[in-house]
Amino acid sequence: DVVFRTKDLTKVYDTGQQKVHALAGVDLELYAGELVVLLGPSGSGKSTLLNILGGLDHATDGRVWFRDQELTGMGDRGLTRFRRDHVGFVFQFYNLVPSLTAWENVQLVTDVARDPMPPEEALKEVGLGSRMDHFPAEMSGGEQQRVAIARAIAKRPEILLCDEPTGALDSKTGVQVLEALRRINESTGTTTVVITHNAAIRQMAHRVIWFQDGKIRLVEENATRLAPA
Ligand code: ADP
Ligand code: ADP
Numbered sequence: 001d002v003v004f005r006t007k008d009l010t011k012v013y014d015t016g017q018q019k020v021h022a023l024a025g026v027d028l029e030l031y032a033g034e035l036v037v038l039l040g041p042s043g044s045g046k047s048t049l050l051n052i053l054g055g056l057d058h059a060t061d062g063r064v065w066f067r068d069q070e071l072t073g074m075g076d077r078g079l080t081r082f083r084r085d086h087v088g089f090v091f092q093f094y095n096l097v098p099s100l101t102a103w104e105n106v107q108l109v110t111d112v113a114r115d116p117m118p119p120e121e122a123l124k125e126v127g128l129g130s131r132m133d134h135f136p137a138e139m140s141g142g143e144q145q146r147v148a149i150a151r152a153i154a155k156r157p158e159i160l161l162c163d164e165p166t167g168a169l170d171s172k173t174g175v176q177v178l179e180a181l182r183r184i185n186e187s188t189g190t191t192t193v194v195i196t197h198n199a200a201i202r203q204m205a206h207r208v209i210w211f212q213d214g215k216i217r218l219v220e221e222n223a224t225r226l227a228p229a
Pocket of ligand 2: 040044
């Protein structure tokens, strides 16, 4: 069951002085229920790919499909609807509203979603059932990131895209955040793509996709966690 398919996906940034080939022809299929990690050097195109899959950015060339919908060629309104209906995002910085509790931060999203889970359910999912009434300033970085994850999953997205969710955390706290992502992937079957430098992800992911110079260099299957077909 293929969720995303890309064909010769290309992204060129033209800064005026030079053209940067951030993606130089990427062919990829992501399967429903997979947890995939994107690895590779800084500047190899990982964020660019994540942004295009999530409808945050346009490709320069090539094609991307989400199920039978083609994202390439879709206008900004179409992409906005696609993001709203199907995608949860987690970034390096949590972007929580400081004046709202954890529960209220998640509720901001569930209020406007079509079929959300209750905020408390999303917070329990990330192990924060006992912290729902805390404000961001009363929580550790790892806890704040887990609130951000709860917020991302509360609308029951089909896809969860995480760009350096551990980037601001020490490695042990980072592992806890990745564990939360893995648990969610297991319990909800949400297709999850993660960019992280935390090595613990390699045992959790179904597949590791290595990037270099805007291309896929290697795809590794995790023998201990086989990908859904
Ligand atoms: P990462 O290595 O975590 O992807 P970067 O430092 O490469 O982070 O990029 C951070 C942000 O800056 C991204 O949003 C990216 O789109 C943007 N960016 C990266 N390189 C350039 C550049 N040469 N010109 C303008 N924006 C850039
Ligand atoms: P990664 O996530 O693997 O670190 P990125 O996708 O952020 O890589 O970047 C890929 C390449 O595209 C890099 O050379 C980066 O500098 C460039 N880039 C990213 N965003 C921009 C941007 N907004 N403008 C110009 N160049 C960019």
